[in-house]
Amino acid sequence: MSFDFAYDLLRELTEARGVPGYEDAVRAIARREFAEHTDRVRTDAMGNVVGTIEGDSDYSVAVAAHMDEIGFMVRHVTEDGFVKVDPLGGFDPRVLRAQRVTVHGEEDLTGVIGSVPPHTLTEEQREKADAVSDVFIDLGRDAETVEELVGVGDVVTLDQTTTRMGDRITGKALDDRVCLFAAIEAAKRIEGPDVTIHFAATVQEEVGLRGATALGVDIDPDLALALDVTVANDVPQIGDAADAVTKLGEGTAIKLKDASVITSPKVHKRLTAVAETEGIDHQHEVLPAGGTDTAGFQNTAGAKPVGAISIPTRYLHTVTETADGDDIAATIDLLTAFLTSETGEHDYTL
Structure with a gap:
């Protein structure tokens, strides 16, 4: 793994401080990056940051990653x-x-x-x-x-710094700054999309998905994707492989469910198809506990198709959260490929 992405930005994001409701330092980085790579940026009364890339149609996609840390x-x-x-x-x-x-x-x-x-x-x-x-x-x-x-x-x-550990990265607040990083990296790559894309850096996810729920009303997208870390319990203490949820180094994770949401089948099937077509390493995620911003968009402003892409991470909610560099890169690749191939004409209704 050569870390062929902006590692210094990832380290800046993860080492910044920002607990729920007080995400100011992270928000400043998100605004700076989205201002450079999207058409317009706004911040709402709760502190959510939205960077929008205007598409060729009125169809809109929201991509959310939360800024807050525990x-x-x-x-x-x-x-x-x-x-x-x-x-x-x-x-x-x-x-x-x-x-x-x-x-x-x-x-x-x-x-x-x-x-x-x-x-x-x-x-x-x-x-x-x-x-x-x-x-x-x-x-x-x-x-x-x-x-x-x-x-x-x-x-x-x-307190914790972020550092490389072999082909992996460890530090605090990879939950969910590594996914905000992935969103920023995808925004850098996307030009002239068919649909309008709202990249959202959300607040207060760790205390009830509050920022995403508000954005579900304010943005009211036609399709929503959330980006978050997920459990990688591929460690010695976990005896049953079924309880690992995901494994580091096996690729990005396409979410099927967590405790807050069952993702739309047609959305996760298209995510899988894109990954297979593009040759992107991926795995499927069934998370028995925990919630994500995905749920904040699913029915806040009426029924919406939702999906989620996750980065497998060991030791969640500690200061030694650990993710694999290739999994991060695969997440950026899948998000970019999915968004650039979204035409607004896919039928996600059931």
């Missing part, structure tokens, strides 16, 4: 200067111990999620399950200083 909001500062938080998105509390974070207060403050050393744990503490409500952040400052710099409502992000 994080926290400050809910309390203790009298000793420790910070307690409320989650913004779904965390497995087991992965939070000993993580480094940034608290975005009056200034950006580095902190650590504290963990009591095993030497001093009581038997009761050893047996107690981890919970996000028990998380406390140590900012390494006295209580008075913390009180001055941090308040209820400040947001918290996890």
